[in-house]
Amino acid sequence: MASKxxxxxxxxxxxxxxxxxxKERYLGKADAIFHNGDSELPSSDSIWDGIYVVAGNCDYDSGYPNxxxxxxxNFTVAQTHGHxxxxxxxxxxxxxxxxEAAADICLYGHLHRPAAWQEEGIVFINPGSVLQPRGEINEKLYAKLVIDDDTIKVTYYTREHQLYPALSKEFIR
Known part of the structure; x- marks a missing residue:
């Protein structure tokens, strides 16, 4: 498989x-873009064209899936907000x-804290918050995943698209 x-x-x-x-930076360059909820935007907003998005606890528009x-x-992604x-x-x-989803990767949000960890063979990834970080990492972040046959590499970036190297991790698939 070519990397994703x-x-x-x-x-x-x-x-x-x-x-x-x-979205403008990565659409057409990344294989997929995800938003893990709490956008507080209408589900009908054209911003979501080309983005996988789920409902968060602050998304009151019923048009979002949970x-x-x-x-x-050759892998499955499960996405949720987490609440x-x-x-x-x-x-x-x-x-x-x-x-239950037979996922290889599980994306979640809600905690506003970046995290990447592996349990039961599944890699769990929270990209943090692009607006309101919480916890010990006080940086507005998003994540980039590179998935190939053997590994899942997770790196984090600031809102200014600068690498935040302290959180980089690599997992064996």
Whole structure:
């Protein structure tokens, strides 16, 4: 398989400009772009053309799906915001969701904290928030994934598209 490149953002909370900026930078260059919820934009907004997007707890438009399960050539991506799985308190429900989806990668948001970790053979990725970071990493971030036959590489970028190297990780598939 040729490698796939994914761009993942989340928790933009009404900042349409950053969604547009990331989309314009990567549309046609990345294999897929994801938004993990809490955009607070209408689901009918043309900004979503070419972006996989799910509902967050601050998205009151019923036009968003709660979850997506997306098969690609030889792997599956499960996407959710995370609030419906109570990720503030436990990872178990998110892990079960990803397992039930037979996912290789599970994208989530909600916590506004960048994270990349592997459990039960599934790589879980939170891109952080492009507007309101929380926790020890006080940087507005999004993530870039490069997936090939053997590895999943995760790197994080600032809103100014500068690499944030401290969070880079690589996982064996």
């Amino acid at each position: 490149t994914f761009i993942v953002m989340s928790d933009s909370h009404g900042d349409r400009e950053i969604v547009r900026d990331i 979850n997506l399960v997306l098969p690609f050539s 419906l799985y109570h990720i503030n308190f436990t990872w178990d429900n998110l892990i079960y969701f990803a397992q």
